[in-house]
Amino acid sequence: MASVDECRQALRDLAARLDANADKVRERIDLDRTLACRITDLDTAFHGRLAGGRLVDLTDGDDPKAKIALSTTGDDLLALVRGELDVTRAVASRRVSIKANPFDLMKLRKLL
Structure with missing residues (x-):
């Protein structure tokens, strides 16, 4: 099982990429x-x-008012960031949940 530190690092790696x-x-x-x-x-x-193709101001804690909300397990987050899990398949199989307006989802798909 992934740890909080591993998840934090995975998001930092994604931000760098x-x-x-x-x-x-x-x-x-x-x-x-x-x-x-x-x-x-x-x-x-x-x-x-997410701004200008970058992931910025990354910090611990939730933002209940976030325009885009991704929910998943730690292991699935690591797999997504490493490219071992396809985001479309993960959403279809309900391993990942993304809540956003439909237009943002289309843009987000291009980004990932």
Whole structure:
């Protein structure tokens, strides 16, 4: 089972990867939204903001008002970030839940 520290590091790794590709992504995706990532099996959460193709202001704790909310287990979060779990299949199988408006979901899909 993944730990809170491993989940935090996975999100930092994702942020670094998005940062490295931000110039390419920014031209295709106009998305500036708050984001909450809830880790269900660890009863913890992280939040930040997607802006300009980057994941910024990442910190511990939930944001109940986040425009995009992702809920999953720690192991599935690690698998998603490592590329071992396809986000579309994970959502279809209910291993991952993403709550956002439909237009944001389409933009988010391009980002991931």
